[in-house]
Amino acid sequence: MLAIYAFNTWILSLLSIRGRRRLPQPAAVESWPKVSIHLPLYNENGVARRLLDACVRLDYPRDVLDIVVVDDSDDGTTEVAREFESKYPGLVRVIHRNDRAGFKAGALQVAMENSTGEFIALFDADYVPPVDFLRKTIPHFYTDERVAFVQARWTYFDGQFSWVAKAISLGIDIYAFVDQRARYVGNLLAHFSGTCGVFRRKAIQEVGGWNTSSLTEDLDLSIRLYLEGWRYIYLPSVACPGEIPHDFKSLMHQQFRWARGFSDCLRRHSPAILRSRQLTLFQKLEALLHLGTYFICPLTIAGFVVTLLFYAIFPASFWLEDFWRYAVAWFTLVMSLVIYTAPFVASGVTLREFSRSSVSQLRRVGHLGYLGAVLYGLLLSNSRAAIEGLFSTAAYFYRTPKLASPSKN
Numbered sequence: 001m002l003a004i005y006a007f008n009t010w011i012l013s014l015l016s017i018r019g020r021r022r023l024p025q026p027a028a029v030e031s032w033p034k035v036s037i038h039l040p041l042y043n044e045n046g047v048a049r050r051l052l053d054a055c056v057r058l059d060y061p062r063d064v065l066d067i068v069v070v071d072d073s074d075d076g077t078t079e080v081a082r083e084f085e086s087k088y089p090g091l092v093r094v095i096h097r098n099d100r101a102g103f104k105a106g107a108l109q110v111a112m113e114n115s116t117g118e119f120i121a122l123f124d125a126d127y128v129p130p131v132d133f134l135r136k137t138i139p140h141f142y143t144d145e146r147v148a149f150v151q152a153r154w155t156y157f158d159g160q161f162s163w164v165a166k167a168i169s170l171g172i173d174i175y176a177f178v179d180q181r182a183r184y185v186g187n188l189l190a191h192f193s194g195t196c197g198v199f200r201r202k203a204i205q206e207v208g209g210w211n212t213s214s215l216t217e218d219l220d221l222s223i224r225l226y227l228e229g230w231r232y233i234y235l236p237s238v239a240c241p242g243e244i245p246h247d248f249k250s251l252m253h254q255q256f257r258w259a260r261g262f263s264d265c266l267r268r269h270s271p272a273i274l275r276s277r278q279l280t281l282f283q284k285l286e287a288l289l290h291l292g293t294y295f296i297c298p299l300t301i302a303g304f305v306v307t308l309l310f311y312a313i314f315p316a317s318f319w320l321e322d323f324w325r326y327a328v329a330w331f332t333l334v335m336s337l338v339i340y341t342a343p344f345v346a347s348g349v350t351l352r353e354f355s356r357s358s359v360s361q362l363r364r365v366g367h368l369g370y371l372g373a374v375l376y377g378l379l380l381s382n383s384r385a386a387i388e389g390l391f392s393t394a395a396y397f398y399r400t401p402k403l404a405s406p407s408k409n
Contacts, residue, residue: 002299003335006342008289012182013345019185024233026139035060035134035198036117037067040107042100043075044125047243051125052084052092060134062091068115069094070107102212109210117201124195127242137198140233148203148230151180152196152238159244164251167370168244170347176236177350184234189287190226194218196240203230214268216261219291223269226287229278236353251374252381259294259382263389266291294386297379343368 037055041048055067069081071094081094095114102109108122119138123129129152137150153176159169183190192199194217204210207224214220225232245251266288273279273287311319323329344365351364 002296002303003338005289005293005296006339008286009342009346010338012178013349015182015186016178016349019181022185023237024140024143024235026136027142029139029142032061032064033119033138034064034117035119035121035138036111036115037065037121037123038108038111038115039067039069039123039125040104040111041069041077041081041125042072043077044073045076045080047126048077048080050128051123052081054128055123056084056088056091057131058129058134059131065091066115066117067092068111070097070111071095072097072100072107105210105212105214105217108217109212112201112204112209120199120201120204122195122197122199123240124242127195127240129196129240130238133238133240134198136238137235140235141198141200143233144231146229146231147200148225148232149192149197149199150233150235151192152240153180153236154193154196155239155241156244157241163370164248164374165244166367167374168251170350170364170367170371172244173353174346174350177353178346180234181236184232188283189290190222190232191290192218192222192232195242214261214264215257216265219261219265220268223265223273227269227272227276227278248374248377252378255378256381256385259297259385260389262291262294263386267390294382297386298383301379301383343372
């Protein structure tokens with residue numbers, strides 16, 4: 001069963017290689033459209049100023065731009081946002097909520113109701129858009145009226161400050177250059193990453209807006225758009241740096257929310273995916289694998305238990321001699337090779353993108369060990385979250401703390 005996920009990684013890696021030179025080409029823009037930037041904030045005092053400063057500096061006509069901050073904070077973030085509202089009247093508006101109804105999705109829905117932009121840009125508090133972000137993303141909407149969103153590439157300020165950061169930064173790069181690029185090239189289930197993207201307002205409205213009952217509102221919206229035949233465009237050339245969780249505890253809470261959210265989306269949307277007449281059999285199966293990604297964790301635990309039982313029951317002589325007389329031995333060997341080579345293939349495709357990086361490729365391949373350690377450390381927590389997501393809808397949106405990393409990339 002684990003080999004099925006590994007095969008999928010191989011397929012995504014090959015699709016990513018095929019799409020390496022298939023870069024989307026923007027259309028010419030004769031008149032820049034109205035864009036509303038939505039910023040959901042909750043106790044982001046350490047990073048709110050940096051984000052707002054980046055947004056007001058965006059190279060885009062001011063007469064067709066507005067920034068809507070929906071703030072649920074009680075730590076001083078509101079004062080920072082109000083300061084920008086006073087300094088940039090008509091450009092920045094702050095909506096303060098006294099509760100967190102619907103969490104991030106609820107805040108985004110409020111922003112939708114209080115803005116008028118034809119296109120909507122979204123940024124999490126710890127990400128910093130480059131000054132030309134809108135000028136590089138907006139033109140792509142004019143290539144096809146069915147483009148629902150344009151996704152920029154996640155990156156990070158500092159991916160080397162700890163062994164956890166080295167692990168997660170490699171994981172982020174694999175996600176960007178293998179998973180995201182392959183999905184775009186292969187017309188597979190799109191996954192808006194929750195930040196660093198621009199939406200067509202009409203697309204969000206057509207599928208019912210933001211789902212306030214989902215812990216992964218970004219994935220939930222992506223699925224609904226995919227099922228309605230909307231497209232998206234991925235731009236790995238447009239990079240938005242953000243923060244990596246600063247400690248293992250923060251990472252565990254973040255991954256718990258994601259694991260539960262993915263599993264919840266699998267429960268909610270798998271019937272519609274299977275019934276869809278627009279999707280091929282491969283697209284359906286791959287979508288279900290994607291939504292069931294976190295079930296790798298309980299499968300790995302089950303694998304450990306079964307392995308221990310086998311070694312406890314059968315003597316060493318069986319494994320050294322008799323076992324290899326059975327066809328299942330060679331099947332097991334082939335599946336094991338698929339499983340253990342998949343991470344190296346995915347990281348190899350990724351690190352090929354950084355041939356001029358100051359960090360040597362060989363050194364970062366070694367960071368797979370850190371990434372493996374992190375994943376094994378999350379096995380129990382993620383397994384619990386994945387299983388809970390299949391049977392329960394009530395959950396708390398845990399905010400990942402941001403500590404304002406130095407702005408370097």
